Amino acid sequence: MALAHMDVAGSELLRVEKVDVSIDGREILNDVNFRIDHGEFTGLIGANGSGKTTLFRVILGLQTPQRGEVTVHGEPLQRSNRSLGYVPQKVLFDPDMPIRARDLVALGIDGNRYGLTRRTRANHLAVDEMLFAVDAQEFADRKVGGLSGGEQQRVLIAHALVSRPELLLLDEPLANLDPGSVAEIIALLHKVATQQHVAIFLSAHEMNPLLPVMDRVVYVANGRVASGTTDEVVRPDVLSALYGHHVDVLRVHGRVLVVAGQDSDESSSVADHPELVVE
Amino acid sequence: MNWLFEPGLFANQSVRTALLVGAVVAVVSGVVGIFTVLRGQSFAGHALTDVAMAGGAGAFLAGVAPLVGFVGGGVVGAGAMDVIGVQRVKGRDIATGVVLGAATGLAALFLYLSATQSAATGTTQLILFGSIFTVQSSTLPAVVALSAVVLATLAIIGRPLLLSSLNLELASARGVRLRAIGFVFMVILAVSVGLSAIIIGSILSTALLIGPPASALKLVTRFGAGVVLAVVLGVLATLLGIVLAYDSYYWTSSHRALPVSFFVVVVVVVEFTLASLVQRRRRSKAPVPARAAVHGDPIGWH
Numbered sequence: 001m002a003l004a005h006m007d008v009a010g011s012e013l014l015r016v017e018k019v020d021v022s023i024d025g026r027e028i029l030n031d032v033n034f035r036i037d038h039g040e041f042t043g044l045i046g047a048n049g050s051g052k053t054t055l056f057r058v059i060l061g062l063q064t065p066q067r068g069e070v071t072v073h074g075e076p077l078q079r080s081n082r083s084l085g086y087v088p089q090k091v092l093f094d095p096d097m098p099i100r101a102r103d104l105v106a107l108g109i110d111g112n113r114y115g116l117t118r119r120t121r122a123n124h125l126a127v128d129e130m131l132f133a134v135d136a137q138e139f140a141d142r143k144v145g146g147l148s149g150g151e152q153q154r155v156l157i158a159h160a161l162v163s164r165p166e167l168l169l170l171d172e173p174l175a176n177l178d179p180g181s182v183a184e185i186i187a188l189l190h191k192v193a194t195q196q197h198v199a200i201f202l203s204a205h206e207m208n209p210l211l212p213v214m215d216r217v218v219y220v221a222n223g224r225v226a227s228g229t230t231d232e233v234v235r236p237d238v239l240s241a242l243y244g245h246h247v248d249v250l251r252v253h254g255r256v257l258v259v260a261g262q263d264s265d266e267s268s269s270v271a272d273h274p275e276l277v278v279e
Numbered sequence: 280m281n282w283l284f285e286p287g288l289f290a291n292q293s294v295r296t297a298l299l300v301g302a303v304v305a306v307v308s309g310v311v312g313i314f315t316v317l318r319g320q321s322f323a324g325h326a327l328t329d330v331a332m333a334g335g336a337g338a339f340l341a342g343v344a345p346l347v348g349f350v351g352g353g354v355v356g357a358g359a360m361d362v363i364g365v366q367r368v369k370g371r372d373i374a375t376g377v378v379l380g381a382a383t384g385l386a387a388l389f390l391y392l393s394a395t396q397s398a399a400t401g402t403t404q405l406i407l408f409g410s411i412f413t414v415q416s417s418t419l420p421a422v423v424a425l426s427a428v429v430l431a432t433l434a435i436i437g438r439p440l441l442l443s444s445l446n447l448e449l450a451s452a453r454g455v456r457l458r459a460i461g462f463v464f465m466v467i468l469a470v471s472v473g474l475s476a477i478i479i480g481s482i483l484s485t486a487l488l489i490g491p492p493a494s495a496l497k498l499v500t501r502f503g504a505g506v507v508l509a510v511v512l513g514v515l516a517t518l519l520g521i522v523l524a525y526d527s528y529y530w531t532s533s534h535r536a537l538p539v540s541f542f543v544v545v546v547v548v549v550e551f552t553l554a555s556l557v558q559r560r561r562r563s564k565a566p567v568p569a570r571a572a573v574h575g576d577p578i579g580w581h
Contacts, residue, residue: 088448111442
């Protein structure tokens with residue numbers, strides 16, 4: 001069950017301090033600092049390959065940083081921290097995998113436990129409740145491998161939430177989804193975050209669908225981050241400093257377009273926002 | 280039923296031992312096989328059969344019981360594969376291939392030596408393709424004990440193993456120790472393959488390991504049902520194979536019994552074909568899922 005203490009909006013849940021990560025001699029993250037508060041919806045925005053997954057792996061304790069520290073409730077990180085739930089990117093289940101949606105959710109409770117303990121009635125109820133919360137009862141008894149991308153994503157969210165974490169990390173959950181499913185998943189996360197009192201930290205290379213729900217943004221480029229509210233971070237001066245060259249921020253009909261494309265920078269955000277170019 | 284059970288079948292001591300050992304080993308093979316298929320480790324399973332073959336041949340040469348060689352060889356092979364790096368996705372095929380090659384070369388040497396040094400005929404046949412009717416009833420306790428250890432270990436690590444078979448990232452985020460679990464499973468796999476080697480021979484163990492679980496997975500939606508069906512199909516193939524091999528003695532006037540392994544594999548293949556047909560029939564009958572219209576999936580998730 002969730003730690004009941006300190007579950008107050010606005011108080012610190014997670015802090016990342018001066019984190020440097022290099023993998024095989026290549027610098028991935030450099031002096032990364034930010035915090036996430038209880039119950040907040042935070043977006044981790046950056047181009048593909050900017051180090052978003054590495055940052056998640058550091059927070060989960062699966063990647064040891066060369067320098068710096070991650071604390072949860074002010075305590076140093078432990079592996080398999082029960083305060084954290086995780087939805088990895090590009091999870092694909094084989095259609096023949098004999099696991100129903102409800103089985104996957106149940107493994108969120110006891111998937112790490114040894115022995116053949118019987119699942120208690122309380123566990124079954126928790127699974128049902130979580131399937132209801134993500135609106136997945138309709139396909140609860142179907143094999144996960146046979147579900148659509150959006151449906152699999154909802155089941156994975158239920159799997160991550162059923163152990164009642166305080167922070168849910170989602171790695172590119174919107175990639176490979178059609179626009180309808182993107183809107184559905186965002187609305188669902190917003191609803192679940194409020195109902196279950198869980199903070200959300202979600203990575204994406206496209207921030208526009210998240211603008212209505214994001215409390216804060218952590219923007220990654222060149223291995224460094226800028227964090228704060230969208231208005232504080234998504235500004236030409238802040239992003240120019242981050243990218244190391246001039247960046248324009250255009251606001252059109254409540255949407256944001258970051259034009260970071262320079263000859264020197266191939267990670268042009270224009271390429272990451274194709275629908276905006278069309279509009 | 281006289282057409283299936285020839286007279287004197289069950290009165291024969293070696294047939295009774297064969298049926299008993301076969302059933303026990305088929306149960307283990309079915310349970311271990313389900314995980315092997317789900318983890319995509321069929322190739323590793325096959326490499327371990329080749330190591331078991333080298334072990335079996337070495338045991339024969341040294342005058343030790345084949346089971347000791349089959350199982351011992353497999354366990355050493357599992358260790359070697361772990362050291363070379365079977366755990367890394369990139370190194371997996373390489374580690375498996377290297378061990379497979381080394382083991383087969385060693386088996387070639389042992390089999391050559393035993394063929395030239397001993398007067399016993401059929402060693403190669405016995406090691407490669409098994410000889411269940413020659414299994415002594417004194418072997419039964421060892422088979423049962425090893426089987427019990429394998430099944431008990433799987434019962435203990437079952438859930439974390441299943442989660443890591445579904446997705447490594449999900450499992451490691453839950454705190455599952457992937458490396459330890461992966462190694463324990465390789466050892467279990469080696470023991471299981473060594474056990475089935477005494478029935479259908481070392482190089483055919485893969486058939487019993489992969490065939491029944493692969494058929495079962497085509498037909499079930501639940502993991503538990505998959506385990507049960509794989510066990511049933513494996514036991515059926517083994518027992519039927521033994522009976523048919525015994526019967527084959529009476530089929531021709533020359534009275535030559537055909538190998539058990541051949542019949543086991545025939546039944547396994549028939550089961551797989553039937554399962555595939557049932558699956559195809561179900562898929563063509565299934566209505567177009569409504570979700571395609573509701574959510575849409577233009578990217579093609581599969």
